[in-house]
Amino acid sequence: MGTPSTSRKPDAVQVWNDLSNGLNSAYNREHISSQDYMQLYSSVYNYCTSITLGANSTRRPETRNVPTPGRANQEDTSFMGHELYQKLKNYVTDYVLKVRERGVDLTGESLLSFYTTEWENFRFSSRVMNGIFAYLNRHWIKRELDEGHEDIYMIYTLALMIWKEHMFGGMKDKVIDAVLELIKKERNGDIIRTAYISGVVECLVELGIDEYDAAESAGATAASAAQNGAPRRNADRAKLSVYKTEFEKRFLEATHDFYKLESANFLQEEGNITEYMLKVEKRLQEEDNRCQLYLNSATSAPLAACCEEVLIASRLEVFQNEFGGLLEKNRDEDLARMFKLCDRVANGLDQLRIGLEKHITKEGHEALARIADGNAMDPRVYVNTLLEVHQRYLKLVQQAFGNDPGFMQALDKAATSFMNKNEVTKKAPASQQNSKSAELLARYCDQLLKKSSKMPDENELEELLNKIMIIFKYIDDKDVFSKHYTKFFSKRLINEMSASDEAEANFIQKLKSSCGYEYTSRLSKMVNDTQVSKDLASEFKESLSGDKKSKMGLEFNILVLSSGSWPQFPTATLNLPNRLSSSIEYFAEFYNAKFNGRRLTWVYSQSRGELTTHCFSKKYVFTSTTAQMAMLLLFNEQDSYTVGQLIEATALDSKSVPQIVASLIKNDVLKSDKEITGEEVSPDTVISLNQEYSNKKVRVDLSKMTIKQDTNRENEVVQKNVEEDRKNVISACIVRIMKTRKELKHQALMTEVIQQLSNRFKPKIDMIKRSIGSMIEKEYIARSKDQNDLYVYIS
């Protein structure tokens, strides 16, 4: 081969002979020396530029514009180019058809082996050819392309097109069948030669080249890319069109069928959800790896979607049915797996959320049913039971369900349900059922914050209070909680029973940050009251003259509270022992000098004192209520009285005397000649001092026995006050809103009131309407003259 490079005007036939020899070497993968290669390249150049040679050939069909005389040279060149192009095309087509002939009877892996090898060879040879015909690419073809001829391709692309049409077009079904068969084998656990598949896939991707080139007329880039053999996977989606239409579609169908059958068989035979989920997880992972390893990564998403559809979405019902069982058995790991799987498909979690809510609600109610017990519900047990259920599922949502907001919401809904109405609250009297939870929670707070023998340390207490706040968040009637809390708090303050002022303030702060300033303003006022009162008491002590002090003759402590901020106290009067009456007399004198327009009321029921005894074998210190003190002091004068005499001497009402007497008899300080039962005591019953009294302790609290108040009645009172308070809170809320908004439509006002009060209680609609009515009456707001449903603030 080889035409002398000096030959200026070579014979076209001769040149083509040289070139086809060169092509033969290329397509037989023979070695081509660089010298030969250069020569072939020159031949192409010569062929294209040999304008005179082609003059006598038939003219090319006129498809382009009338040539201008100045372009005659070009015209001929292009004619030569066209001829060469056609010859080349015929040559490659011949080659491809021959290759196909050899593979026509092959199937399965031998077909794949044949196809991939031939493809590699063809690709390699075609690249060489592309190099040889580079001149044609750069000039004639480029110009053709620039002028918009769509049936002309760069040489390498041309080769691919021919392969696609004759080779691939002829045997694609068999090839892809073989590929799918091979993948199926692998899915069934066999080891396969993945190189066959990746070879076919690469071929398919490369065959997508024509669309890409047509779309992008910059032929040079395509050619150079092809020359470099650089895989242009991410170049353009259009490039994948052959892969997508010829392979991916069928692959996904096969995948769908395969897993449909597999999951059906698996569930029918094994039926075990845990195993199934493990299998699905494994399969999804395998398929993803498959994509990365030997398919195109663009298949990842559709393949995952396909598997998810078959393995999960179409089996959602199975998941949903098993979900409850897994919850029941606390199989957190399986639940987490189920969450992850169902999270992959659209709406996969909806039913699980509902299932979770149902389950938690049921668990909560069951847990409470187990502890529900007649009348005396231990607040600590109650609160801890609520907490246990909540903590259990909070942990589940956080760890297994990835803190999914929907699942969190399900927990919140369930918690709100079982924390407000449950088996325990159902035992309460009808009117208190809604608020029983709030009451028990407040009682538990009291237990924690009160001085007691087994006080938790600071950190422990902080943690317990934080847990209380978790439950508090779910309580509907936060105003009822506040009422009870206030009641217990006032007892702690008055009797100085708070374990720690810091802990008290800390908890009030927590309530404040949860419900706002107003919610705790009363508690803060109470704290403030006691502080002011302490200062006042010491001021009073300093002001006392020696004379007055000796007349009082006892340690006098005083607590002055403002009415309104504190719960109502019973204010029965009685004949005070002398020292006590002079004490309050002096204090009143001091107080009225200091303040203006104030009236003091003494609350003996809440005033306690200490007595020392000298009548028993040992000296004791009795802590007792004022009434008990008054009564015991009578026994300084004589050893026994009739009940009638006691009533007369103390001036207490005839109902409370037997109660006080009973409390002292229970403590063994007094005794009676007749059994005292209930409130009915005949006035001639004789009560006398029990000289035999003895107690191991020196300090004895007699008052404890008297605090046997009827909790139910107390709760009734709270409930009634709550209704009254709600009216005021709603009114204040309306004024507050209207003051800022100046004008507001009825509906907007309603919505805002409900929204603002939502962290206190759920106001009833007609209650708000009535409040609006009364605010109009009191001329805080008015209806607009123009619009009937518009309210206007009156300043």
Place this chain on the structure above:
Amino acid sequence: MSTTDVTVTSEDSQKKTANPTENRPFVLKKWNALAIWAWDVECDTCAICRVHLMEECLRCQSEPNADCFVVWGDCNHSFHHCCMSQWIRQNNRCPLCQQDWVVQRTGK
């Protein structure tokens, strides 16, 4: 033990107990008295805002740290001071008895 004196609440006998003759059966050592103060008013509720006088009036409730005290007129009727100052801008009479409003005293 003294059991001679039968007059139970007579001043004399009580005064004797004040002496430090510590052989009586019971001797008072300590008393923690509790008192509640309220404004010295005839009616607990402010007739203008209908809120309890011991509480802040409605307007002050919506303003933290408001100082809401009570005012008495010559007629001895009492109101929140801020409610009344609002009222007399329109009408310098007591809303309850229609007498001319003259401040008798203010609470402290």
